[in-house]
Amino acid sequence: MTPTLAKRMRPILGTFVEIGAFMHDQKESVLNQVFNKIECIHNQMSFHDPNSALSILNKSPGKWIDLPNETLSVMRKAKQLSLDSDHLFNCTLGGYLVTKNILPNHFVHSFEPSGKASDIEIRTHQARLTAPVLISLDGIAKGYAVDLAIDIMKQHNIVAGWVNAGGDLKVFGDLTLPVSQRQKQASLQPLVQLNNQALASSEVHSQSNARFPGQIIDNTGLQPKPGVISVMAKDTWLADGLTKVLALQPESERYATAKRFNAKYLSSSASTNRTTL
Amino acid sequence: MKQLIPILGLPILCASPIAYAVEYLNEDQAQVALFGQQASFTPTLIKLNEEQRDQIEAISDVRQRWKTQKAWKAFTPEKDFLGWVIIDKVIGKHEFITYATAISPEGKVLGIEIMDYRETYGGEVRQAEWRNHFVGADKTHPLELTEDIPNISGATLSCRNVTNGVKRLLALYEVALKP
Structure with missing residues (x-):
């Protein structure tokens, strides 16, 4: 058939x-x-949603945060692409986009406008931001x-x-x-x-x-x-x-x-x- | 490295006022896509007077252009009321979209399906008449597409027109459908 x-x-x-x-x-x-x-992937990695997995990470610099496998996978890829492209691709520009009112500000802590791939640490089931950067995975x-x-x-x-x-x-x-x-x-x-x-x-x-x-x-x-x-x-x-x-x-x-x-x-x-x- | 299957003939470029037009679902198919094969549907034409249309605009910030709105009531085989299917159109700068929305008896959006999607750019568009879209490895059973429609990449189009349309339909529920 x-x-x-x-x-x-x-x-x-x-x-x-x-x-x-x-x-x-x-x-x-x-x-x-x-x-x-x-839709599920989108919801996990939404910068706009203050309660998404990504937003919880962004709100908690310095802490290891449990994240869904898909979010961790995208973060690993984003980190590697940043390194391989000499940071022309950079997923730590969320802070800059917030200051320009392109992304929403739902943060009480002060944050950097941008950072580097090394500001992100990833291990099994968890990730940690070693600097107060804001990750945007929209890219x-x-x-x-x-x-x-x-x-x-x-x-x-x-x-x-x-x-x-x-x-x-x-x-x-x-x-x-x-x-x-x-x-x-x-x-x-x-x-x-x-x-x-x-x-x-x-x-x-x-x-x-x-x-x-x-x-x-x-x-x-x-x-x-x-x-x-x-x-x-x-x-x-x-x-x-x-x-x-x-x-x-x-x-x-x-x-x-x-x-x-x-x-x-x-x-x-x-x-x-x-x-x- | 994947070699593309060679396709005979170069695409012919021609001017066309319709850049892109796809029909996804007719009315019957949209009903089934939203409420399933088991549901039954009763047509109901929602008529809106001037006052109701003003109320819809006041609630949703979107103007209710149409005086009537085509809709169906959906029922289970046991005749329990499942909700409404409302057909609506939105018109953007270049987009013309017909879509169906399922709304629950409590006024929640259960689903949205695009029925018909068009982008029109006037006479300036060059359109390729692509040949042999779908080439099967088994030549006796190639996969074929009946229409000559390319996919679109490029500048990402916002779906805000449809989102605003749905916002308007939820206001219509408040004004004209809410029990």
């Missing part, structure tokens, strides 16, 4: 999340599980949620499919998915065709607005040049994180940096190329 395609879209993570699944039986419960997993948590959602789909014998969480997407199985790139100046351009790969995009813009939330800044609080950065990689968390790294580099260095991580930088002019990874 040929599997049939079920597609669903829901407004979660502040954006639209789409699931496409080729299934032999159309089971709503499986699709619900996939959406629930994405890779959405991508990580997509990766876990794809794992659930595979576990439930979904033959092939994709998850697209606000432009961070992963495709698996025997299918090739065409992807267009949305640019801020009201247009869509064909970008690439994906097959067993992940793609993430981030837009750099001068200030956050209601239609396009989010912001990329560097360690000194300076803004990179506006534009859309797309990266293709094996996993979505890495593609997601690398968009932030490449956004802070000149165009000429982006291809080489992506290659160092076994990823590929897609400039929007590469729209009609058949790209291999």
